[in-house]
Amino acid sequence: MNYNSQRKLVIFSFSLIPVLLLLTFSYLPVINMFFYSFTEWNGFSPTKEFVGLDNYVDIFTDSEYFQVFKVSIYYFIATFVQMGIALYFATILSFNVRFKNFFKGILFFPYLLNGVAIGFMFLFFFRPEGTLDTFLTIIGLEGLIQQWLRNPEIINISLAGTSVWRYMGFNFIIFLGAISSIPKEVYEAAEIDGANKWHQFRYIILPSIMMIIQLNLILAISGAISVFEIPYIMTGGANGSETFVIQTVDLAFKFNKFGLASAMGIVLLGIVVVVTIIQRLTFKKETE
Template identity: 65%
Template structure:
């Protein structure tokens, strides 16, 4: 009772401050425990030569960073990210198309919404195994091609270095198109319906409505999705790791980092690689924001 009285005796500003601190305390503790502290430890370990198990750690300063930048094999894997980079634009185009289409009156549109969003609900490991069977020799894709008399197109989709990264990138498109779709759909549906009605009265076609109403209205959301998609393309991991293990030229920088840590027991070097990847993602994000900001200023 006394605690209630003492709290009620506080001024409104003080009560507000106590409530904010009380509700923010637990999230901040969790954030520090599971995000900031591990990040600090990762940066700390990047300055050591350490196998991850022994108690002895040798301080080597910036040698791990120098080794990453001076060894071509560590950065050559970034070319694989280009496949996912270009796939993100295809992914966004598909998502934006269906989000626009399903905004208007379409039969069974809720069924289509569920079908498009469902892949994003699946676990990445499950998707990897699904498409592993889909792309394997004499698998689902080859069977479909044989059914339509296109046996000349069949090939080793995950074993051919000329096409395996394209196959993996298309798997990524299938998985994440639902995420972009649901964000675009929510943004488009927030546009007042009166605007569409006025445009239809003026004789505007669907394309003109998309170009002059929808696209300008959701520009910020498009920019946000581009930033998230490009950052994800740089740090892709699950799909290539599950489906190919990084073999035949499908290894990404994240897979390279994981192998360095857990296969070769070079935790200090792997920590340095993780820090470099984090910095690259931050720089790419800032660059995109600056580019979009300049366009907005003009």
């Protein structure tokens, strides 16, 4: 056996097991889920009734299932707040400030925490007479105290705020990396021309990282729909906080509607694929 044959054999041998695992635990379940989405199945019955596109029609026409998309709006709006805060701190810490590395660590630290741990932390934060209520009482704003996780009118604001706290550090690092790639000579030339920090942000930093901002906004669409950990741990989807993924899990494992749950999974997969395609096209267009 010559060298090329041995090389191909080694590559095939090392690739065989990962490819089999990928097919078994990723692609095959997706194919099965696509098939189940056209059926009415309780998850354990040997028979599956074919219903065609009825499951997909129910998702987009039945208010009980479609209302979860309204919940996603809270998280989508929170993404703009999150990105604004991240961009603000990334811009400040891109200049020479004291304790810069210390503040970088503080801002990025929440992203390193486990989502389950964060859920339990904010359960204590938002509970009656918890951390938030105590703080408002200390500063004399006890009149603002609410049932943060029981009032349907504000529960999604509370949960979206928790997501902002957790994921802001990720966007902060992305923005900081993009800003740090701008040559220092550009800032020096701007200062010579009399530009202050606001002018440097508006005319140098913002145009330079616009592509990163656009990509993060596109990813926010899929992220807002696929929210799961924090609302599931903190409320379980109660009081109007049920998200798309939580509803999918409940339909499958609480109500044994595997066909409808599979259809919702396919819809989510389709949204993610579309967002990914838009992201790639946008990135390609910006780099040309």
